[in-house]
Amino acid sequence: MLVIENCRLTWSDFVADYSLTVKAGHLCAVIGPSGGGKTTLLHMIAGFETPESGTLTFAGQNLLPLAPAKRPVAIVFQDHNLFPHLNVTQNVGLGIRPSLHLTENEKQLIAQTLEAVGLEGFDIRKPGEMSGGQRQRVALARALVSGRPLILLDEPFSSLDPTLRRDMILLVDEMRRKRPVTILMTIHTPEDAADVADQMAFVADGKVVASGRPTEILNSALAPRIAAAVSNS
Amino acid sequence: MLTLRLPHPGTLVAFAILGLVAGGFIALATFDGGAPTLFSIGPYLGRVLAFSIIQATLSTVFSLALGIGLALALVRRSFPGRSIVLAALSTTMAMPTIVAVFAVFAVYGRSGWLSEGLVFLGWPGGISIFGYPGILIAHVFLNAPFVARITLDGLNQIPAEHWRLATAFGFTPAQIFRHLDWPMLRAELPGIAGLIFLMCFKSFAIVLALGGGPSRSTLEVAIYEALKIDLDFGRVAWLALIQLVICLSMTALLHWAFTRPPVGHTVRSLVRRPDANAHSLKILDAIVLAIATLFIAPLALSVLTGLRNIPDILEADLLQAFITSMAIAATAAVIACILALALASAARRRRLVLRSPRIAAFYDFLPDTLLAVPPFALTAGLFLLIQRFGDPSSAGLILLPLINGLAAVPFAYRFVAPHLLTVEERYGRVAASLGVTGWAKLTIMDWPVLKRPLAAGFALAMALSFGDFGIIALFGGTELVTLPYLLYERLGAYRLDEASAIGLVIVLVAFLLAHVSGRLSHAGH
Helix, strand or coil: EEEEEEEEEECCCEEEEEEEECCCEEEEEEECCCCCCHHHHHHHHHCCCCEEEEEEEEEEEEEECCCCCCCCCEECCCCCCHHHHHEEEEHHCCCCCCCCCCCCHHHHHHHHHHCCCCCCCCCCCCHHHHHHHHHHHHHHHHHCCCCEECCCCCCCCCCHHHHHHHHHHHHHHHHHHHCCCEEEEEEECCCCCCCCEEECCCCCEEEEEECCCCHHHHCCCCHHHHHHHHHHH | CCCCCCCHHHHHHHHHHHHHHHHHHHHHHHCCCCCCCCCCCHHHHHHHHHHHHCCCCCCCHHHHHHHHHHHHHHHHHHCCCCCHHHHHHHHHHHCCHHHHHHHHHHHHHCCCHHHHHHHHHCCCCCCCCHHHHHHHHHHHHHHHHHHHHHHHHHCCCCCHHHHHHHHHCCCCHHHHHHHHHHHHHHHHHHHHHHHHHHHHHCCHHHHHCCCCCCCCCCCHHHHHHHHHHCCCCHHHHHHHHHHHHHHHHHHHHHHHHHCCCCCCCCCCCCCCCCHHHCCCCCCCHHHHHHHHHHHHHHHHHHHHHHHHHHHHCCCCHHHHHHHHHHHHHHHHHHHHHHHHHHHHHHHHHHHHCCCCCCHHHHHHHHHHHHHCCCCHHHHHHHHHHHHHHCHHHHHHHHHHHHHHHHHHHHHHHHHHHHHHHHHHHHHHHHHHCCCCCCCCCCCHHHHHHHHHHHHHHHHHHHHHCCCCCCCCHHHHHCCHHHHHHHHHHHCCCCCCHHHHHHHHHHHHHHHHHHHHHHHHHHHCC
């Protein structure tokens, strides 16, 4: 279980104060207006931002003293997930070993995972030769092979067209059924994930304003604010 | 029905430029007087070529090493005064070569700071800077900051996500260099290296003043000496042809293989580099910063000593030289802007209206070829042409702004061309459907977008021309004196105190113009 309690971060023009709980094995969709603090929340869990106060634990372990590389966390960004000079296998391999000295078993694991995300035979392609959707599949495969139990997806599919976006979300859903991972995913259009997510959190002005089952959130008094957030950005 | 249409102004300009260059060469080659064969100047040519290539290679290697080291150290470290260092790096790029020559004399010369320091410490013998040491010091002083600046811009363009990934994966400093810094460097280095090699290969003022012997010449200096000392037009033509072929092939290679989008105004990435804490890199960066400071700071600061000598040079000839320099620079800038505008608008018409990208690419390449034309040979050729028609004594007044203007066309073109293309892409169809063409199109559609980049190009062209010590070396004398010529004269007479004041004035004007240019080009974005 991921437990965030009163984690406070202060900038000159923005204050964030997060409290959120996500059950182990759940997929939590994070929605809200841009500039409201969705990405900061994920960056804080990953260790790129350090809260001045509050607690952050996952599976009972305190994450705050850990360096980003030591946290049980894998992250996928909206863009620039892959290093352009490395091929697909190498890019995925970074999730296991940054030195890229991979064992036969690890290479096999990479091949299997690439097959699972629908990229069989793409192993020696370079990112520049692939579409945006394919590149995000590679990033997803890397998060999966890393074996880290908490996966953060920061607007992972927002730059893809609606049909492809939906396909990718279904792929994420399929993957998490095969292995025990907890996922936090920020998304732009709540409808995309309303039926796959176990939980939905509405983040605005640096706070988790509401959290619950997707249907509850989407049909709550927040509905007009959610609609405004979607249409404004 | 037969209609007579005037060609596009850009077409006329292109033909005029080609005509000038070809005419100059033909005039040189057909000037009567026993023209030497290539064979007869062979051994001399071999020595000059070997020296040009060796000094340019060494200058490039040292500039890259210091520049890249400095960029990496600056991007990893923050310290008080860092922003001043960054600003200083940008300004050294506008430092005129003749002022760099002064700086080398002031710091490493016979009575320079280093010499005096060594004497104070009890070192008996003097140090000689002529030949390789002086030339390399001046070239590295001018080019290392340029390398550092371009590398910094490249490093700042690495996406923030990649730094976060490097942090999340726990990359070691070596892995960070391999996966983040090196791919960027590998993409940028060949272009930067080629450009620096070309500039050092063509180097004139620095090699003329610091070479210290007839065998230590670049082709450019050899052409100058053939003109000034021997009046051997045949040899000038041969040397110029070889220089043109070498520089043109290098320019073409650089233009086609390594052109990259111009560097934008980059903000420093807010993500902290995860390798900033590594102890080995802290030591390395401290060493690099110390070397860079010890090397660059005295040279840069030596110019400031001119401040106390300013009263000594406030005579009539300084004011006269200042006015002459300004007038030549302004005329050159006007010429550069008009030519660049005409060529860029022809390139745009070919690319977007007539749909012939190949001809457009030729127009894009033409300004860069001007960098390959040896200015002395072109000047000599045009001088021979002019003297058939008029009074050769006033040739300098016509040729100086013209040659300086031509040399500045590639820089003005880079400011103007992208904006012209953007306007056409946005409003071209509207203008066409309304029937707005020609002059009206230029004033209504283009001018509002063009005025800032054009002014920026004008200021930079003026800065370049103002500090240029090139063909003024041929025409300078009692009749015609520019500030760089005055500085060269004082250096030749070992009047370092007066030279420092003149150098300071040149640098101040050049930096001010370059600064205005930078402000104008960034303000639009």
